[in-house]
Amino acid sequence: MSKIAPISGFPEFSPAERIVEQRFLDVIRETFELHGFCSIETRSIEPITRLSSQGEDADKEIYTISRLAGRARDDSKWGLHFDLTVPFARYVLENAGTLDFPFRRYQIQKSWRGERPQEGRYREFTQADIDVVDVGTLAPHFEAEMPLVIADVFQRFPVGDFVIQVNNRKLANGFFAGLGLTDVAGTLRTIDKLDKIGPEAVRELLLAGGATPAAAQACLDLAAIATDDLSFVDRVRALGVDHPDLDEGIESLAAVIETARANAPGKVVAALKIARGLDYYTGTVYETSLRGHESWGAVCSGGRYDALASDGKTTYPGVGMSIGVTRILGLLFGSRMLRASRATPTAVLVAVTNEDDRPASTSVATALRANGIPCEVAPRADRFGKQIRYADRRGIPFVWFPGAEGGQVKDIRSGVQEAADAATWRPPAADLAPSILRD
């Protein structure tokens, strides 16, 4: 038998942390549904050929599965999905005949990646994705809608202050092309190093890549633009670059910012230095960070694909964002910033006077549950002091002592005890379920 030990990159939250995770997932789901997204779950596996066609780097991250007693036949045919986009694209193609388009779906599932684990980066992790996919063309207003949904999630759960940074592939493409820079992807990769190596080093790299000093300066000026209103438009225009793609990109980004100002004020910023993702998305891109914790990197990203899926005849464009649930919680737990008020759903411990009277305690519990009050019956008919300590250790706020006429209920925090009827008594609403506390 193998040693009992954690497996690096495969986190297991404690029961108290799990209460926080469940609440976060509840808020995410409730918010996605408020915005009219349907839930789907896809199987955990996809054909290896589909997974590894998604870029050169994908291979090294894929876990293949094989039957222990069936090697020869099955080996290497299937792999665990490493994100929810590849399975969703396949799902759209497989079910195109029965889905109503535009199809708004959310998907909250685990994914697996064989990469090196580090803080906030795991080999098994939960993501929560929304996407809208349509047939042939996708209206641009969906690009403006995505950050409203995500802002709504993060405003309903105490992750702290956050900002959704938005950029646009066409804006960047048009700007670089208008400057005469032909290696758009290379320029983006250089700009992406800005926070790490600083503007002077970026300038050197741009010059070394063939940019004129004026073009390099223009790139740095563009990257410095970050506004939560439409003033970014004039600032880009002031850089004097002209290109039809630039016009289109500006218009698209302006629409996103305008919608955000009206519906999620202060949460969305046009940040023209955002480069990551621009090389594979085709329109708007999003990158969310927690204010004061920018070094943690992006906790929710996404963008628009002109061809999320395609079967050769029909193309399905889509736009979406993905919340790194395990990543966010791992980082917040790691810095002790988020916790549950208790480690159990139980609000009331029903004490047991002696083992022969256990049925009376069970009846009280059955009556409380009928009113939606989570409770459990004490495991042993110990003396009451010991039963109260059982509750105290778990953070259970109330202990019920069954008696001739219903019994007595004690708030063990205040020590206040009163007569009560199990058919009608209710705890304060705040004690019914554990609260999520932000420290």
Next chain:
Amino acid sequence: MSKIAPISGFPEFSPAERIVEQRFLDVIRETFELHGFCSIETRSIEPITRLSSQGEDADKEIYTISRLAGRARDDSKWGLHFDLTVPFARYVLENAGTLDFPFRRYQIQKSWRGERPQEGRYREFTQADIDVVDVGTLAPHFEAEMPLVIADVFQRFPVGDFVIQVNNRKLANGFFAGLGLTDVAGTLRTIDKLDKIGPEAVRELLLAGGATPAAAQACLDLAAIATDDLSFVDRVRALGVDHPDLDEGIESLAAVIETARANAPGKVVAALKIARGLDYYTGTVYETSLRGHESWGAVCSGGRYDALASDGKTTYPGVGMSIGVTRILGLLFGSRMLRASRATPTAVLVAVTNEDDRPASTSVATALRANGIPCEVAPRADRFGKQIRYADRRGIPFVWFPGAEGGQVKDIRSGVQEAADAATWRPPAADLAPSILRD
């Protein structure tokens, strides 16, 4: 690129079926929490050595995982768990130092088994488990508690009528030993064939196995006993078998039935023919079937282990039950007995008069969402008839037409349209979320 096709044994529910599944999972979770169980999730993988030590048959069902680009190092070290009991036992040993015992946990997760797929039997499936585990000894009242929790789940969700059949390992052991039968496991395997091959064939097998005619008859008489009250006790006693284990088993089973009669009347039956599981459990065993669909087999099973987990020094006895979520839903969907009233969470479609007025529609949606009303804005400013058809096709009950003073809301089922204010209007409670319908 591989062909787009389903993978046998890896089901994917439609968005409408997924709504039913989510509701079922909500009810399960809410009920487990009402009974004071804590949620944990374990990683999806365990060491192969731990998985394959769980019985001879386990090997052939295990999926191993390997990194596509790392074969040599990782191969065969880990496998996907095939149930939630093996990971839970490992979790208890790993966290024994920080858990409070008796530890009441629930776990709702996917598992994977490489066995041949058939109706209601999958290679990837969701199970919902509850267990109570303690250190050294486990009080017998926990064995009586389990079926109350499960009965509560099945009474809160329209799976239809059900029965939880209960038996006890000690009762069977003692009875067979008292009859002079030494091969208890073999006798159980024979009794287990009763429903398939009938009593006469079972009698033949028992006789062939060395039982006297009187002993064989006694076994058949025992297996015929099924009562939802304590009358099973007298009927067993009337068979005239004497053994201390039998006494202990009878007492234990009587306590389970007595508790059930008081708290879940009519849902739990002492069924002394239940043999499956008796060979590895050590006390009470449970097997739940849906009335009228007995041929579907067990949909929720479990039992007591004297050694759920052990590290050689300390033993952790436990008792638990496991709901086959995907199995139940697969069977009910397959016979078209359960469906959602609509395929989307959306309760209101906010129409768009023309694209320039989209912001007005988005504002209405933001206001409705602030009151917890799931809605979406129409994807295109088509003529209203087409927008209403968009809602109708998805089962969305209401369409909102924005106007100068809030607007008009139409119930598209009745055709009734009235002026409304997005800040205060609410749909009937029954329309807020999809309903689950039993056909």
